[in-house]
Amino acid sequence: MTNFLVLYNPYYQQDVIVSHVKVLLSAPDQSDAKVAFGKIRSKLRDDESFSSSNIKKITSSIEKDGYMQLFLTDYADMYVAKVIEVTNSDSRALAPSYYTDKDLDVEAWFIMTDIRQVVDNDFGTIRDKILSNLTTPSFENHHYAIYGNGYQFPLEVCMDDPIDYFQEPKFPYYTDIFKSFEHIEAKRHLVHYRFGKEIFYALHPNSQESIISAEIEFAQNKHDTLYDFSSVIIKYSKAAEYELYLFIRTTMIYLMQKVPAIAEIEYQVQGHTYQIKDLQTTKPNIGTYKFLLGNEEIRNAISAHIQNSQLRNFLQHGLRFYIHPLQDIRNESAHGTSTAIKECETMRSTVMGIGSSGMLCDLIVNKKRFM
Numbered sequence: 001m002t003n004f005l006v007l008y009n010p011y012y013q014q015d016v017i018v019s020h021v022k023v024l025l026s027a028p029d030q031s032d033a034k035v036a037f038g039k040i041r042s043k044l045r046d047d048e049s050f051s052s053s054n055i056k057k058i059t060s061s062i063e064k065d066g067y068m069q070l071f072l073t074d075y076a077d078m079y080v081a082k083v084i085e086v087t088n089s090d091s092r093a094l095a096p097s098y099y100t101d102k103d104l105d106v107e108a109w110f111i112m113t114d115i116r117q118v119v120d121n122d123f124g125t126i127r128d129k130i131l132s133n134l135t136t137p138s139f140e141n142h143h144y145a146i147y148g149n150g151y152q153f154p155l156e157v158c159m160d161d162p163i164d165y166f167q168e169p170k171f172p173y174y175t176d177i178f179k180s181f182e183h184i185e186a187k188r189h190l191v192h193y194r195f196g197k198e199i200f201y202a203l204h205p206n207s208q209e210s211i212i213s214a215e216i217e218f219a220q221n222k223h224d225t226l227y228d229f230s231s232v233i234i235k236y237s238k239a240a241e242y243e244l245y246l247f248i249r250t251t252m253i254y255l256m257q258k259v260p261a262i263a264e265i266e267y268q269v270q271g272h273t274y275q276i277k278d279l280q281t282t283k284p285n286i287g288t289y290k291f292l293l294g295n296e297e298i299r300n301a302i303s304a305h306i307q308n309s310q311l312r313n314f315l316q317h318g319l320r321f322y323i324h325p326l327q328d329i330r331n332e333s334a335h336g337t338s339t340a341i342k343e344c345e346t347m348r349s350t351v352m353g354i355g356s357s358g359m360l361c362d363l364i365v366n367k368k369r370f371m
Contacts, residue, residue, distance in 0.1 A: 001164065002061035004154040005071040005134065005144075006039060012104060017072065017079055019096040021115060021174045030172065034113055036091035037072070037081065038099050038106035039154060054154070055108065058086045069165060070110055071118075071134075071157065075146070078126045079177075082114035082166045108154070116165055116173035116205065120184075129201040133160050160371070165205055176209070186215045194352065195361065202364045204246065207239035211352070211360075214239075218348065222341060229344035233329060236351045240326055240359050245283045247363045248292065251315065252279050254370050255298065258305040262298060267291055286327045293319065311369040314362065322359045325350055 008016045020035045027033035061068050062084060070081040091109035092100050099106060119125050127146060134144040134157040144157065166173070179187075190212065191200045200208065214235035221227040256263045256276065263277040269284045276292070292298055293315065306312040329339075329347050345354075352358045 001065050001162070002058060002068045003071065003134075003157050003159065004058070004068065005073070005157045006037075006110075006154045008072055008074055009040070010074055012040060012102065013096075013098045016074075017077070017115065017177070019098065020112070021177050023094070023096055024112075024115070024172070024174050033172065034084075034094055034111055035096075036094035037070070037110045037112055038091075038095060038104065039108045039110070041105040041107040055086050055088065057156075058083075062086075067113075067166065070112070070154070071130075072115075073126060075123055075126060076121055077117070078119040078130050079115055079117055080165045081110065081112040083110045083112055085111035087111070114166055114173050115177065117177050117179075118165075118205065119201070120179075125197055125201055129197060134158065135160065161202075163204060168206060182216050183212060186212045186219075190215065199361050199364050202368070203239070203360065204242055207242050207360070210235045210239040210242075214348075218344065225341070227341070228339060229341055230339040232344050233339055233347045236347050237326060237329070240322070240351045241286060242283075243360055243363045244286070244289065244323070244326075247367050248289055249279050250367050250370055252276050252292075255301045255305065259297070259301045262301060265292075265295060265297060286323060289323055290320070308369045311366050314366045318362065322350060322362070326359070 010016060013019060020037055023035040024033045058068055067082050067084050068086075070083045072079040072081060087109050088107070089109070090106075091111065092106075094111065095109070098104075119130060131144040131146065135141045136144060136151070137156050137158060139149075139151070141158070187208070191197055194200075195203075203211075214232050217232045217235070218229070221229070221232075252262065263275060265276045266273055267276075267284065267288055268274070269288060274282060274284070299316070302312060302315050306315060325346070329343055348354055349356065350359055353361050
């Protein structure tokens with residue numbers, strides 16, 4: 001997937017992102033909501049920084065993947081947008097009114113259907129966790145440099161650890177930009193007192209949202225002895241399952257590089273047969289991971305090619321400790337069994353690491369050992 005980055009200047013409009021979100025929210029049919037983001041032509045350059053070849057490349061990428069991702073930042077905040085079209089044609093009819101009111105010179109329009117917030121008002125996190133994950137193909141694939149660069153924007157970027165921010169298009173993420181006080185406080189607590197920035201921002205954004213929502217619901221109902229905590233458990237487990245998938249996928253990609261034959265190992269999910277190489281695009285069920293970790297060829301590859309002893313031990317022994325309770329409790333909640341707070345606290349402790357090491361932290365720490 002092609003990714004580009006644009007620096008937006010609050011000088012032109014103080015509420016740049018919010019004004020675009022409001023256009024999306026005002027669409028009569030939310031399933032077809034669109035907004036145009038305009039790349040303002042720099043007054044410091046006379047050249048055409050965004051040529052027809054750039055547009056052709058992005059269009060080709062969109063035709064292949066269905067959309068491309070556009071990072072938007074002023075270095076205080078970071079957003080990513082789902083772009084379905086890029087054009088030189090005037091698209092002010094789809095844009096906030098300030099483009100027309102201020103007669104801004106737009107050199108290209110990005111037609112967006114969704115925007116999600118990645119980092120809120122935290123320059124340090126943007127610099128150290130987000131931009132540090134971006135490389136620049138036009139500049140010898142060096143990592144993004146905030147200072148002393150000669151970049152022209154939009155800038156093509158690639159991710160060291162690729163993230164598809166819109167892989168679950170079940171609901172629009174732009175509706176979450178207007179966060180509640182409870183959401184902001186829950187996230188702040190998780191970042192500063194539970195995980196730390198290093199772990200929290202290494203989680204997939206969907207996992208972040210799941211555990212924030214779970215923490216809010218848990219806090220609101222933990223004193224209600226009659227409350228059914230099934231939905232809370234599903235939120236915790238959703239985050240755990242996805243991070244588990246990302247970890248297993250990283251593991252198998254590494255092992256396939258060492259032992260190519262591993263790519264052809266077969267497994268079944270609900271009557272359908274897959275191969276290990278399919279893990280790059282298909283997420284199996286939890287039980288599949290036990291099968292994969294128990295496969296003799298995979299066990300031998302782990303023993304022979306995983307040099308880091310902590311990572312090897314986690315794959316051979318530690319990971320199973322998390323998979324079994326996750327599978328058991330998750331199945332009970334998903335099948336309509338009323339869940340009491342005791343089961344919820346067990347799941348929360350396992351996933352979040354309450355009073356001990358937790359699944360999310362261990363998955364992130366061990367995934368980084370592959371890098």
